[in-house]
Structures are given as C-alpha cells and as structure tokens.
Amino acid sequence: MTQVGEGQDADESAPPVMTFGAPTAGEILAERYELVEHINNDSAGRLVWRGVDVVLRRPVAVVLRYPGGESATEMLQAAVAASRVIHPNLVGVYDAIDEDERAYVVREWVDGQSLRELVAEDQFDPARATAIGSAVASALAAVHATGMVHGNVHPGTVMISDDGRVVLADARTDGDDSQESDIRAVGGILYFALTGHWPHTEAPLRGATAGHGRAAIPDGVRDAAGAIAAPRQVRAGVPAYLDDLTMDLLDPEIAPPSSDVLAAELARLDVPADESYLDNSGPLRFTADPDEEPSPLAAAGGRKVAIGIAGLLAVALVGLLIGISALGGGDDKDPQTNPVAAPTSSAPAGDANPPAAGPLRIQDVRIIDPDSSKRDELDGAKKIIDGKTDEGWRTDRYPNNKFGNLKKGMGVWIDLGTPHTVRSVQVTLAGTGATAALFSGTVNPPSTSSGDKQLIQDYKTAIGQPFEEHDGTTMTFDGFDADKKYQYLLFWVTQLPADEDSPGFRLGVQEISVQGS
Incomplete structure (x- = not known):
C-alpha cells in the first residue's frame, strides 16, 4: 500500500530525516x-x-x-x-x-497503491486509462472551481484504492503552477497509464523530474529529433481518439480546455469497452451540432477534428452515391420513380454520435420544507439557477445547526424537464459546515406540506456519498448511474452552517448546475 506524502518512496537524494523526538507507535x-x-x-x-x-x-x-x-x-x-x-x-x-x-x-x-506502482507492474488498457484520467480531471475541476491550483499532479499522487476508487492527493500552494499546468498534467497521466513513461518536456510537469532510485519515473520515448512519441507509437491497441486527446493536452501549441470541459469529455469517453463506436467515431465525439457553438475541446484539437470530419464526410458521400445508384437500378428511368427517403425530425439520421456532455438546463426549481406549517422560506428559489453566485436562496436563521430542532431538514428540488443522462451536480454554498446529500425520485407532487412529505418519501435513491459537516463551499455529486436517466433531483440539507454575519445558523445556496447529456 502507498500512503506517502508526495506519493513517492524516498530516493537516494532525499534529505535526511530528523529522528530527534521522532514519534513511536502508540503515541x-x-x-x-x-x-x-x-x-x-x-x-x-x-x-x-x-x-x-x-x-x-x-x-x-x-x-x-x-x-x-x-x-x-x-x-x-x-x-x-x-x-x-x-x-x-x-x-x-x-x-x-x-x-x-x-x-x-x-x-x-487509502488502502491501495499509487498509479506509479501499478503501472510499473503493467500498463493499463485504454478503458482503464480513460477512467483514471476522467477521475483526475473531475477532481481538478472541483479544485479549480474554487479558484485554487493543485500543482502536484503526477503518477505518484494519483492513488487507486483496493476497491477501485481513484483519488488525487497532496496539493501544493507554492505559486509555481497554474490551472493550465494541472490540465496538461492530465495528458501526462493518460500517457503514463498507457505507456509506462512520463512525457517530460523542456519544462517538466511538477513531480515528474527524473530522479534516482525507487522514486524515478521512466522518461517518455522520443524520436531522433527529441520529440515525444505518441502512445500509439509506443504500444499497439491505443484508440486514435485517445491518442489524439493525450497528445493535444501535451502540445504547448494547442490551448487546453478548461478542467470542467475536460472532465465532461473524459467522463463521456469513460464507457464500457464493448461500446466500440468510440473507436470509429473518434474526434467526432469532441464536436458540436452544426447549429451549436463548437466545444472548447473541439477548438483545442481543431486540426485533428477537421481531418476526422473530412474523412468521415467523404465516406458518407461515397456511400450516398452508391445507394442512389443502386436504387436507380442503373437505367434511364425518371429519378423520382425511386426517391431516396430523407431523414426527418422524427427519424434522425443515426444515433452513432451520442449527445455531447455539457451543462443541462434546469427547467424548474423549488424549496422543499415538509416540516413547516408557515412555509415562509420558499421565496428566492429561482436565484439558485440564475447563473450568478453573488446571490441565492437562504434559510431563516436558527438557534442551532439542527434547524432549531423544529424540522429534519430542508431541500432544493430540481426538474430537468425531461429525463437526461446526468454526469454531475455542483452546488455552491454561501458558507462552510453544512451537511447535505443528493437524491433522485420520480414524483412531482404539489408544493404543499403534504406534497413535500410525499416527495421525501419517494426520493430514496442516494447519488454518491453525502457530505457531512462540509468544510468547503462547493459540493460536487457525481455518483450517477450511466445506464439510467434522471429528471427529478433533490438536494437535501440536514445540518446548517454557522451564520458569518450574526449569531445563529443558516444556509445559503448560491447556485446549482448540472452536467450531462
């Protein structure tokens, strides 16, 4: 098991450890x-x-x-x-x-091993490498949402527990790194998981310097000119879309996407290996519909996206011409005698390219307060989804963090309009110290005390782990089932944080956003 501060064993050049006053077992x-x-x-x-x-x-x-x-x-x-x-x-x-x-x-x-140790035994298959990259990008998105930088992303600080959970450890705050360097380090993580080598550049990613002894990480494979070799050149079986994404993240000439966009794209790629359409569609997974704005990741990998689209359009055109020829039978009949059916809005031209992951529009939101007869804390719910974090909905002030022992909790009900595949829900709070959880359900009763009680009885499916006495201002729930669709969600609060403005306890929910497709 690995439980190291930097995720690395001591190497030959490590500074001496002071043993004066060193602790002993049982202290x-x-x-x-x-x-x-x-x-x-x-x-x-x-x-x-x-x-x-x-x-x-x-x-x-x-x-x-x-x-x-x-x-x-x-x-x-x-x-x-x-x-x-x-x-x-x-x-x-x-x-x-x-x-x-x-x-x-x-x-x-964490009972488990670092990525560095596991890859030393054997490189990961593309699906597992994608899952690792997705988890790291998701963690960075949560860090970056607070305005902070991790600054220490490398194979030694990525840990995989015995139950398969991927966690990122040991952030640094020395000011030498940026959110961009964090994002590019995800490319290094993907490269390392696929090849067993760390892609050093002229400005090595933090934690990746060539060391000595057990802490050393093998340098990336290079050609005669010193350029880093792509993963597909190092080992067989790496899909083109994953190869392109990894190399684009490492290319200083290509602007990387934001961490939340990268997390959404990797989560979309993190699907069961038997869904082979990924290998075929490749770069098209990073494009938007013609009438939509292009995704940031499409812009980041533009040259490869363009090549991929051009190739697929050429194949589609050839297939269309062959189909027309076959339907026409090769004779001189009126072309309208064998018309080719055009796609309609009710019959879209294929589902090979699943919808892009991104922000979902919340159609409705309201406050759930089943234990109150006054129901005077329901106003202001719309401020939770107005895209602004400087104002939101707030509870009344209570004498203790258990709602003054007057109620079991309060919540925010979310309606996505129609069922969607959901990747994550992020809740921005006004203060620290809240205890909350996220649930899904199927009913939409009226906004009354009895309706709220009915809703609480139905919403029993927990999404991810609850946050207990949360000491941050952002909660991210991403434990959604990829095979299910969700329309109704409930953010349920059972403990209030202290009010920073005056004595007492109250909760402020500034913004809720949902990522999915």
Missing part, C-alpha cells in the same frame, strides 16, 4: 490521533504513519515533518487549502497542526 498526537505503524518516508523526508482517530474511530494517515514552524508553512497551507474542497476523487484532509518542533497533516487513509 497520541493532539490528544486525538494515535500512531499505529510507520509506513515509510516520502521523497521530501517526511514520515508517514498509519494512525487512528480515537474520537471518530476511523483510520487516518499522518504525515509528519521535522522541524515545524516556518519550514513547514507550505505543507500546512496546502493542507488547509485542500481541506476546503470535498470530492470523491480527492483525498480528504482532516487536520493540520504545527507544534514548532514538528508539524503534521492528518488525512484520509
């Missing part, structure tokens, strides 16, 4: 975190321990640095920033403590 830090087993030391010389939170009785990883104080500032600042973003593909950060003689970060314990 309890901050009167809460019991150290159980020393796992290893990372490449920065930090000690990594498996521990137990004796209050919540859950396993944790404890990363210690000697000394603390000023030398540990960057590590602690990065931990505090990371703790504000909660996402299923990000390692949870629970605590960051500086005791001067030592500092330590307490984070989620």
Whole structure:
C-alpha cells in the first residue's frame, strides 16, 4: 500500500530525516490521533504513519515533518487549502497542526497503491486509462472551481484504492503552477497509464523530474529529433481518439480546455469497452451540432477534428452515391420513380454520435420544507439557477445547526424537464459546515406540506456519498448511474452552517448546475 506524502518512496537524494523526538507507535498526537505503524518516508523526508482517530474511530494517515514552524508553512497551507474542497476523487484532509518542533497533516487513509506502482507492474488498457484520467480531471475541476491550483499532479499522487476508487492527493500552494499546468498534467497521466513513461518536456510537469532510485519515473520515448512519441507509437491497441486527446493536452501549441470541459469529455469517453463506436467515431465525439457553438475541446484539437470530419464526410458521400445508384437500378428511368427517403425530425439520421456532455438546463426549481406549517422560506428559489453566485436562496436563521430542532431538514428540488443522462451536480454554498446529500425520485407532487412529505418519501435513491459537516463551499455529486436517466433531483440539507454575519445558523445556496447529456 502507498500512503506517502508526495506519493513517492524516498530516493537516494532525499534529505535526511530528523529522528530527534521522532514519534513511536502508540503515541497520541493532539490528544486525538494515535500512531499505529510507520509506513515509510516520502521523497521530501517526511514520515508517514498509519494512525487512528480515537474520537471518530476511523483510520487516518499522518504525515509528519521535522522541524515545524516556518519550514513547514507550505505543507500546512496546502493542507488547509485542500481541506476546503470535498470530492470523491480527492483525498480528504482532516487536520493540520504545527507544534514548532514538528508539524503534521492528518488525512484520509487509502488502502491501495499509487498509479506509479501499478503501472510499473503493467500498463493499463485504454478503458482503464480513460477512467483514471476522467477521475483526475473531475477532481481538478472541483479544485479549480474554487479558484485554487493543485500543482502536484503526477503518477505518484494519483492513488487507486483496493476497491477501485481513484483519488488525487497532496496539493501544493507554492505559486509555481497554474490551472493550465494541472490540465496538461492530465495528458501526462493518460500517457503514463498507457505507456509506462512520463512525457517530460523542456519544462517538466511538477513531480515528474527524473530522479534516482525507487522514486524515478521512466522518461517518455522520443524520436531522433527529441520529440515525444505518441502512445500509439509506443504500444499497439491505443484508440486514435485517445491518442489524439493525450497528445493535444501535451502540445504547448494547442490551448487546453478548461478542467470542467475536460472532465465532461473524459467522463463521456469513460464507457464500457464493448461500446466500440468510440473507436470509429473518434474526434467526432469532441464536436458540436452544426447549429451549436463548437466545444472548447473541439477548438483545442481543431486540426485533428477537421481531418476526422473530412474523412468521415467523404465516406458518407461515397456511400450516398452508391445507394442512389443502386436504387436507380442503373437505367434511364425518371429519378423520382425511386426517391431516396430523407431523414426527418422524427427519424434522425443515426444515433452513432451520442449527445455531447455539457451543462443541462434546469427547467424548474423549488424549496422543499415538509416540516413547516408557515412555509415562509420558499421565496428566492429561482436565484439558485440564475447563473450568478453573488446571490441565492437562504434559510431563516436558527438557534442551532439542527434547524432549531423544529424540522429534519430542508431541500432544493430540481426538474430537468425531461429525463437526461446526468454526469454531475455542483452546488455552491454561501458558507462552510453544512451537511447535505443528493437524491433522485420520480414524483412531482404539489408544493404543499403534504406534497413535500410525499416527495421525501419517494426520493430514496442516494447519488454518491453525502457530505457531512462540509468544510468547503462547493459540493460536487457525481455518483450517477450511466445506464439510467434522471429528471427529478433533490438536494437535501440536514445540518446548517454557522451564520458569518450574526449569531445563529443558516444556509445559503448560491447556485446549482448540472452536467450531462
């Protein structure tokens, strides 16, 4: 298992680890975190321990640095920033403590291995590589939505748990990286998963410098001119669309898409391997309908998209001419005696290209308040879907975070108009500390107390994991079933955050957005 601060084992050039005052098994830090087993030391010389939170009785990883104080500032600042973003593909950060003689970060314990270790055993097949890239891009989209940068995306910080969950660990805040470098690093992750090599450039991606000993990552395969070889040139069986996407992300001459667009595209590609239309359609998956604006990713890979479209149009034209010739029978009859049926709006010309993933329009939204007789907190729901995060809907102020013990919770009901394939729902809140979950259902009762009670009884299908005492302002739910379609959703809040303006507790929902097709 890998539980390393930077996701790497110590190499030959790692700084010496200070052992004065080093912890021992059984020691309890901050009167809460019991150290159980020393796992290893990372490449920065930090000690990594498996521990137990004796209050919540859950396993944790404890990363210690000697000394603390000023030398540990960057590590602690990065931990505090990371703790504000909660996402299923990000390692949870629970605590960051500086005791001067030592500092330590307490984070989620992940039973599993790093991508670096798994690929050392064998390269991933294209489907699994796509799934890894999709998870990393989704995590980065959540980070970037807060305006932050991860700054440490490489095969050592991508971890795969024993149950298959992919998580990104150990963000940095030293200011040397950008959201663009994060996005390009996803291309490096795809390249590494497919080939077992890291595509160094003249400005290597963070964490990818050629090291020594066990921490070294093999450099990318290059031609005589020093250009990086495409994945398809390194191993057989890599689909053209995945090869093109990977190389476009690594090409400094091509502007990368935003992380949310990349996450949506990779989620769309992350489908069962037996859906072979991906191999055939390739770049067309990154194009929009003729009457729509082109997607950012289509613009990023424009030259390859154009070639792909031109080739497919040529094939389609040849097929059309052959079909007309066959229907005409090769004689001189009136061409109208054997007309060719044209596609109609009720019979679209094929479903080979599934709808593009992107923002879905929310048709209706309302506040659900089944336990209130006054029902005086229902106004302002439309502000949740107006595209503005500077205003939204707010609850009344309560004396405690359990709605003053007057009700079990309140929620926001979402109607997408018609059933859709949904990828994710992102909720932007006005403060931190809320506890909430997302559910789906099938009924749309009237907006009354009895109607709300009926709705609560029906909406039992949970989407992803609930957020408990959420210490960030953005919640992203992406546990949707790709084989199902959804029309009605319920964002349900059971615990309120503290009101920053005055004593008491209240919730503000600034914006809700839905991604899907």
